[in-house]
Amino acid sequence: xxxxxxxxxxxPRQEPDDNYMAEAEDDEDERPVPPRRPAAATNGDDVDDDxxxxxxxxSGIRRGNSAARQIIDSTSSFAQAFKLTEQIQVIxxxxxxxxxxxxxxxxxxxxxxxRQNRSYTCLRNFKKGGVPLDCPLCDAGDKAQAVVAFNIALxxxxxxxxxxTFDLGPKLFGIVENYTRDPKVAPLTxxxxxxxxSGKKGTVNYxxxxxxxxSLSDDYNIxxxxxxxxxxxxxxxxxxxxxxxxxxxxxxxxxxxxxx
Numbered sequence: 001x002x003x004x005x006x007x008x009x010x011x012p013r014q015e016p017d018d019n020y021m022a023e024a025e026d027d028e029d030e031r032p033v034p035p036r037r038p039a040a041a042t043n044g045d046d047v048d049d050d051x052x053x054x055x056x057x058x059s060g061i062r063r064g065n066s067a068a069r070q071i072i073d074s075t076s077s078f079a080q081a082f083k084l085t086e087q088i089q090v091i092x093x094x095x096x097x098x099x100x101x102x103x104x105x106x107x108x109x110x111x112x113x114x115r116q117n118r119s120y121t122c123l124r125n126f127k128k129g130g131v132p133l134d135c136p137l138c139d140a141g142d143k144a145q146a147v148v149a150f151n152i153a154l155x156x157x158x159x160x161x162x163x164x165t166f167d168l169g170p171k172l173f174g175i176v177e178n179y180t181r182d183p184k185v186a187p188l189t190x191x192x193x194x195x196x197x198s199g200k201k202g203t204v205n206y207x208x209x210x211x212x213x214x215s216l217s218d219d220y221n222i223x224x225x226x227x228x229x230x231x232x233x234x235x236x237x238x239x240x241x242x243x244x245x246x247x248x249x250x251x252x253x254x255x256x257x258x259x260x
Contacts, residue, residue, distance in 0.1 A: 088194050155225065
């Protein structure tokens with residue numbers, strides 16, 4: 001998309017998440033709610049009568065599960081990572097190249113809700129005097145994993161797009177890399193993809209199927225977002241990959257040593 005990019009969005013650090021690490025899903029309590037008639041506004045913030053009469057004010061409240069996930073994600077202060085699920089999701093690459101390539105550790109730690117895998121950026125991603133820094137987690141024997149991060153738009157079932165970072169491991173990147181060489185698919189930003197996963201840890205299979213824009217409306221009853229809507233999402237850049245505190249990594253390395 002040739003229009004000038006919106007200023008890149010910078011967020012302190014990424015929410016721990018990865019597409020090639022198994023994670024437990026949160027249980028959500030979903031109860032059917034009977035239909036209700038809209039109530040009059042009572043918060044003292046009334047809409048101007050003229051604006052309402054002119055039809056300038058519209059409700060931005062949406063229904064649907066994808067809208068629910070998007071509104072929850074919008075209240076988080078972390079970079080939003082796209083998570084592959086068994087359910088098919090529609091995505092669109094916003095750039096043809098990755099915005100960040102780096103090393104990341106996954107360490108199992110005790111949390112208030114039990115032991116969970118948490119991600120930590122490897123210190124070897126950063127240099128001093130042109131020399132990569134030593135990483136306490138690497139020194140402790142934990143092998144860092146390669147991450148290739150792309151800016152994507154997650155397309156909801158109502159056609160609304162949300163900015164996500166798509167963090168790929170070697171297996172997933174191999175699939176994407178093949179598409180960049182396929183003249184029927186490339187460039188990545190040309191069309192859309194149906195993304196899903198199947199299987200469990202150790203036997204996970206990834207599905208990334210390219211589709212054309214008209215297929216969204218013809219086959220999935222989804223109106224594709226406009227170029228203006230996609231541009232308005234902004235883009236993540238390498239600035240979201242922040243350097244962790246060495247003291248914290250030293251503490252984690254000591255915990256790992258105690259576990260052995």
